[in-house]
Amino acid sequence: MYLADSRTADPAPDPRTTAAPDRTRPGRRPAVPGTVLALGAVSLITDVSAEMVTAVLPLYVITALGLSPLGFGLLDGLNNGVGALVRLAGGHLADGGGRRHKVVAGIGYGLSAVCKPLLLIARGLPAIGAVLAVDRAGKGLRTAPRDAMISLASAPEQRGRAFGVHRAMDTGGALLGPLVAFAVLRVAVDGYDAVFTVSACVAALGVLVLVLFVPARAGAAGTPAPAPAPAPPRPALRDSLALLRRPGLRRLTLCATLLGLTTVSDAFLYLLLQRELGVPAGLFPLLPLGTAAVFLLLAVPLGALADRVGRRRLFLAGHAALLLAYGLVLGPLRGPATVVAVLVLHGAFYAATDGVLAAATAGAVPAEHLGAGQALVGTGQALARFVCSLAFGAAWSRWDGRAALAVAAAALTIAALFAARLLRSAGTDGDHHTPEGAPR
Secondary structure (H helix, E strand, O other): OHHHHHHHOOOOOEEEEEEEEOOOOOOOOOOOOHHHHHHHHHHHHHHHHHHHHHHHHHHHHHHHOOOOOHHHHHHHHHHHHHHHHHHHHHHHHHHHOOHHHHHHHHHHHHHHHHHHHHOOOOOHHHHHHHHHHHHHHHHHHHHHHHHHHHHOOOHHHHHHHHHHHHHHHHHHHHHHHHHHHHHHHHHHOOOHHHHHHHHHHHHHHHHHHHHHHHHOOOOOOOOOOOOOOOOOOOOOOOOOOHHHOOOHHHHHHHHHHHOOOOOHHHHHHHHHHHOOOOOHHHHHHHHHHHHHHHHHHHHHHHHHHHHHHOOOHHEEEEEEEEHHHHHHHHHHHHHHHHHHHHHHHHHHHHHHHHHHHHHHHHEEEEOOHHHHHHHHHHHHHHHHHHHHHHHEEEEEEEEOOHHHHHHHHHHHHHHHHHHHHHHHHOOOOOOOOOOOOOOO
């Protein structure tokens, strides 16, 4: 951890030498900034804690507390909406320089950590709903300032790779969390209470790592961190919302929102895999792990590829992979190979879109508005996916899951074609800056 943190700024030149070490000489790839590695460690630890709870929560509230599946679905949907809305506030509050990005992110991580032990005493829908709402609010609060810190710590031409590294570490936590919860349930007498207790301890460790190892200020990779200076006034809320007047950010937000409206939630896709492709019920919990494993493997190489070929291109290619996954579910092929192919395409979709969209957003807004810019794009996408989940659930209830997915696939095709045309007219906003005439 100390070594990772020390990379955020170049060391002072040795007075016995004539030049500082050259970190960018040909043939040597720049190291991932220490701030990115430290934030990746925080996300990994926090995701272990969060996914421990997520893995057992549906069964806990339905079997142990007697909540209906419909009630749980409504509870989860509303709390996801809360997190999306709070993301706007987090991005706005964090902008303005100084230590604000780290402070706002720390408050978000702290809120989520406090919620874990509260699950030990929460009983009934109102109490659990309140705890989960605060937890989602913490997630929404920290997301934009965290991504802003990654953007500020990374050289513009390396942001795709930096976000890929962060998302890979984050996904590593998503893989470990359910496994840790499963192990705790097997060995603990109190079962769910033991899971919540261990989750709280892990979340507290994540906050500690943030406080100790993430620098408050970080310059771009390969440049010294800026000297402490009085923080400028925080931008007014109208200044943050006015970012949508910038053509590049407006196009990214519109495309992310339109494509989010046609992105079926993971839970529904896994249910369709189980029903349409005959996945045994006992193997159902492993489906999310398959997606996460592919995401983990592809996040870094696809992030680096986005830096070379253009982030918009890879973002659209990721949605093409998702469309292929829908086609396999709807197609005539059955068997384990088809299930694996769907999970590979699903994981590739996330690897080509999640961090890549954040990197593209960082290139479309000025540095003093990075938090608000990330929040605007992320909130539009999150709310759109929430609406899609509600619409898809209603369509499944009215028709069936197969028909609902066919409609979603047709809508995704139209949205992707529109997004491709819109982003093609966006010039170079949101992508890295390449020399004139260089391949995009």
